[in-house]
Amino acid sequence: MTDLRYAYNTNGLTSHRLSDALPFLADCGYAGVALTLDVVHLDPFADDAHRQAEAVRRRCDELGLGVVVETGARFLLDPRVKHEPTLITASAEGRARRLAYLRLACDLAEVLDAEAVSFWAGVPKPGVDRDAAWGWLVDGVRALVDSHGGRSYALAVEPEPGMLVEDCDGWARLAAEAHGTTLALDTGHCVVAGAYAPEEAVTRFAPHLGTVAVEGMRRGVHDHLPLDEGDVDLPAVLRALRDASYDRLVTLELSRDGHRAHEMVPRSMATLRKAETQGVAAA
Template sequence: MTELRYAYNTNGLTSHRLSDALSFLADTGYAGVALTLDVVHLDPFADDAFTQAERVRARCDELGLGVVVETGARFLLDPRAKHEPTFVSASAEGRARRLAYLRLACDLAGVLGAEAVSFWAGVPKPGVDRDEAWGWFADGVRALVDSHGGRSYALAVEPEPGMLVEDCDGWARLAAEAPGTTLALDTGHCVVAGAYAPEEAVARFAPSLGTVAVEGMRRGVHDHLPLDEGDVDLPAVLRALREASYDRLVTLELSRDGHRAHEMVPRAMATLREAERA
């Protein structure tokens, strides 16, 4: 069976310089980094963002780290509104800003040699018709595929509980209407929303996986927990990934634990290795 490759998301390393975080991950046995473009690590709107990306690419090459680009920074586009604007914002200007940002993220992903760019739909605000919001999202995804599809990285849509696309079936509907994307499967989200257990989602959607995330999560509660907590059967998830011959990075997101990353980074790796043996 396939040997799995693990990465850690930089949104859980926000108290570390990016250069220090990369060395820390490599020294702890990770094969990659899930780089959340943000004001802390590689601000995509910085004047020298592409120069920074070239340096990060060189450092990752030295350390043997693969890269996934994550685009879910909380206040990158609006310092006063979390995750706004999105593809389902009522404002056409806001939707255009989200598309421009994702295109920029894709350009940076090319410089970084990333294997995937992950993004999500967003949450429709009260008063927004969900059918209309679906049309906006599908249009935005088609526009992104038209400009940046078919490149060296996968365009991966992540279902998020509470968002317009919140489960794997929602992604499948989108994929039928806006071809050219893959599934960014967060296995923890499966115990919060959707019809599939995490390991079932891996098996069912294996041919469409662009990137996969793991973490602990309690049934019905969207709260990212350490891998050894919650209701996800981690050994079953890892076994399903190996049986599916999944060879892309498996990422871990603990965005609320940056203050204790010195503990969580090695703890997560130890938990993953134990789950593999199980």
């Protein structure tokens, strides 16, 4: 058993300056921040990105916040195409750009003393052979591990519904071919794709967890909802994490709720604490 540590993703705080968001999270009881590198919060391509990262690390130390680095910004690499290019883009130049960005994110994660760097495979585009895409993905992940594996942070692959790696079994297949990664388990995704209920995925893959996310989600619909909405049994998920002695940050991603983050940040913490109590009572 362990006390769970919660973090809030900055992609749900896009109307807040990072300098304002960090103390807000600390004041609401969060133990960390899931920092999505993006144009609004620590642009990794800014000339002074490393200096900014050093300043963020100092501020997080003052506030007692841990860090997870997230790399899923929508338009960071291409302002006209969402989430492109990826490690499975048909263009070799595009795949190289994604790999270079992930390496940069890892460099910044080291400066930030992050627990994990989370990344995903990408969506196969029409006309792209899936076997070819799988080969590109394996090559890209191997290259990232070769250059940045073995550091203090976990390299964590996140299954995303609709992507080439969309569930936990897909991650296991990738991990068998590209050694050195952990699982970034978004428990809400389990009710959209895959063979495991969220709490079952936690238990089954506990030894391989590099980072974990929670949110509300409806069965079969990839839409991030407040924790007290949807079909995820949050008390069961938190109980499974405690039973697994999971001690890394548990992150919350509400990327479409930045306009009401002033409400969602404290509301989410209250929901998490209530679910913890319910999970213990049901044990």
